Amino acid sequence: MTEFVYICTPKTLNITYCIMSVKSNLQVARAAYQPKLPKALKGAVKAVEGAATQSVGNQEEIKALFPNTYGMPVVRFADGGSADSQSFNVGIILSGGQAPGGHNVISGLYDGVKAINPANKLYGFLMGPGGLVDHKYIEFDDALIDEYRNTGGFDIIGSGRTKLEETEQFEKGIEILRELGIKALVIIGGDDSNTNACVLAEYYASKNYGVQVIGCPKTIDGDLKNSQIETSFGFDTACKTYSELIGNIERDCNSARKYWHFIKLMGRSASHIALECALQTQPNICLISEEVEAKKQSLDDIVNYIAEIVARRAANGNNFGTVLIPEGLIEFIPAIKKLIAELNDTLATEEAASVAREEVIDYVKAHLSADNLATFNSLPDGVARQLALDRDPHGNVQVSLIETEKLLSSMVAKRLSEMKAEGKYCGKFSAQHHFFGYEGRCAAPSNFDADYCYSLGYNASRLIACGKTGYMSVISNTTAPAEEWIAGGVPITMMMNLEKRNGKMKPVIRKALVELEGEPFKFFAAHRDSWAINTEYVYPGAIQYWGPTEVCDQTTKTLQLEHIK
């Protein structure tokens, strides 16, 4: 582990850290793994530039907001350039939730920066973007980097959720960047963090501060992808870890033959993780939030869908099964979405704030519109209470706290007892519940994520060397062997459009939800009826780092299907 000991004076900061004394055998063996790099990054590179680019939407507005970083070309690296030995320092920040491979982005960047000139330094800002603003950092050296190669977690420097959005933060940042002689800052984050990276790049460019900013696509949720970015890092490892567990549960389910397992999976709004896990494990049921919304399904529709499958399996003597539920489901059910919106408004008033806790439910019921009141009344007590009573500091309903897996299984149980009374179901229904998220965010990266992240970091050093700012480090052709991967950079503005945030139109990177016309969903949709009734479980097992290449180097099913043309 790393313990940061800060001794802060206004101008200096000394950090000591102790090296892990006890490691698992896997940690020790895995430290020696040399991640694979694309051929184009192995020696001296030359940057091949494409034509000027445009944003995916709102071109005029985005151009006006980013006069210095708009319209730049896509860059692709090819081998054969002339080696130089530029001297510069670089800073790096981990932003937001953990994702497997973050340490390899750092080690790739470190190796890349040192390969250009061994005197170059890499600094890490501590506990996320806040470290830049508060001037908390460490300098990496060989010993520290070697300690973290191919490991999971973000613990090497920690991460944080401070948003870099204000001029004041940018100005605090430039102080320390100048002090450390940093020519470029690499920000590892999701869509929001990369949007902010671009805003920062634009600001420093507009001020001629001479500091470049490069983003890196991170998130286990898989929702940072587009025509340029094939996948965000960490998605591969997290999905493989969850699929290992789901497969183990399916095998238990098929052996004991007496439980229905309801498994909720992290992933925020998007259902990419649930879909990928379904493709890997072939469960009896997997809900996809984006489909629920598109088909305007109600909670009852979903409950009926599950109960029907339970009944059909019971008719075959199979009183067991597995159901995958994406974390964001509840917000995608149109009726619930509407209810939550009105609840947020209703509860945000001063009048509501003065209502005693035990009277809030009655207050809510008295103020909701008829439609939403009906929805509210249809919910199990516990969930209704949770929606009305548990609010975050901004007064909003805390949707993520709702135990959707328990909500659905209890509603299915109720529906089944009605069906039994109607003679439409004869079986036993007993449920187990699981929620997987923290189990996979910090797993040691798969070979794919180890290679991909190392390449993203190494590639960032090349983007810095050729003076780019406002670019994201991008590695593509990722279903081919790493040797053949394509390395380069894409202007972040190219991925932007305007969206409403807190009532104002903001430039943001468009979030990728599951596309119902995409190959991964289509494959799932074509097979799910068979998976529902027949027991066609697949058991992916634990992530392997050694062994046959088809076992230890395969990418996600999502990537494979998206690359079918």
Added chain:
Amino acid sequence: MTEFVYICTPKTLNITYCIMSVKSNLQVARAAYQPKLPKALKGAVKAVEGAATQSVGNQEEIKALFPNTYGMPVVRFADGGSADSQSFNVGIILSGGQAPGGHNVISGLYDGVKAINPANKLYGFLMGPGGLVDHKYIEFDDALIDEYRNTGGFDIIGSGRTKLEETEQFEKGIEILRELGIKALVIIGGDDSNTNACVLAEYYASKNYGVQVIGCPKTIDGDLKNSQIETSFGFDTACKTYSELIGNIERDCNSARKYWHFIKLMGRSASHIALECALQTQPNICLISEEVEAKKQSLDDIVNYIAEIVARRAANGNNFGTVLIPEGLIEFIPAIKKLIAELNDTLATEEAASVAREEVIDYVKAHLSADNLATFNSLPDGVARQLALDRDPHGNVQVSLIETEKLLSSMVAKRLSEMKAEGKYCGKFSAQHHFFGYEGRCAAPSNFDADYCYSLGYNASRLIACGKTGYMSVISNTTAPAEEWIAGGVPITMMMNLEKRNGKMKPVIRKALVELEGEPFKFFAAHRDSWAINTEYVYPGAIQYWGPTEVCDQTTKTLQLEHIK
């Protein structure tokens, strides 16, 4: 997957099963693994017999109960016997909860039986001991066995919890055993199932039915071990799977630095799984039920212990940590144990049964003794309600349903707020909860479990060949390479004593709890204070089947420590 399709007539049973059509790459690659066998089992063997044995307790009574199977010698196989080609058929039963490696016991037995004579047949009784009584079975062939080599789960023939205890069941069993020409029955199970195997062996011996019965030590809980049995199969894989997840959570915990993770672990009464996982991952806190009982700790003592560590870590700026909780904890707290006993009695009366559900709490409070009432009132509402209201069909409190991880974290939160008011704590406490059990019971067996189980099964065929009954298949010296493992058999009566079950004294295999004087606990106890305050997490990572031998062939820490002399 396997689908059993029964077409039952009184005397015949046809089973069809379909071969899995879709497999993961790991499943395919792993099917080719050839489990390692002890040297002594590789060719023709000879049985070396020791002196007569005695039971661990109540010798006279056990001898009287088992006149035909008591006192037999321990058997050890050595190479150099003469090969024969006995002709016989064997039946096998999976009993109780799943454990990784069950399929390898079957494949080892199959290979062993066929190696003796290719005409020998192996039958599997379906869905546990009930299959013997109900005459539901399949015959194994190469195709089916090959489909399941080195896989997790018990789905090849299913398992069940029917107890073989009644003469009527034994007689129903002998009918089908005779019909199929079965000379020996192998029962794979935990302490109860092996006790029953011995009772069955004794019965068939007393009747001169000519059917041998051999047991196999299975359970992820690790509580079936003694001076003869070093470990039960499945414990290794299950603990490694849970430790993978705990390590991942620790890494997340140490990266985000904002949550305390409360993790409950399966394992029934014994804390072997929690202890092994602690040895593998070095969490901040691990509770051991056996110690709680020995020290007569109250729930408050435990809560104070945790809260103290939370406060000490907070004082160092570490508002995060991990707590491991054994599933059986609550029953080992003397005050709660007493309360549960009185609750069971109080609620078992006819009067209690007639009390309306909403009045049960008041009824309970009016009837509990002063001591137990005080304990009851000290519990959080939800838990008190669960204890009073959720009973199994026998009227007993369902202890396993109590979410101990949530109970403890909510009580710790309360204690911390008191400490804050007293100026003894300044920190933030935010908890996440997990329960791991089903995630590991059916994992694909580690190399150790794959080898160990295959050897147990193969070894059983040798015990059968030399005419043994009432023996358990035993493989020892398991911390050495498989080549050097010792194979043989131990009379089950040797492990027995009398214990009270449902008010009557019964012969049972003594259950192994965590020994507070044993090396695994002593190692833990010597290090836990340091693990509590310093962050010394170890990240075991996913089970590896290929790679360096120290990564993919290591045994549990428990076994390693128990073998230190």
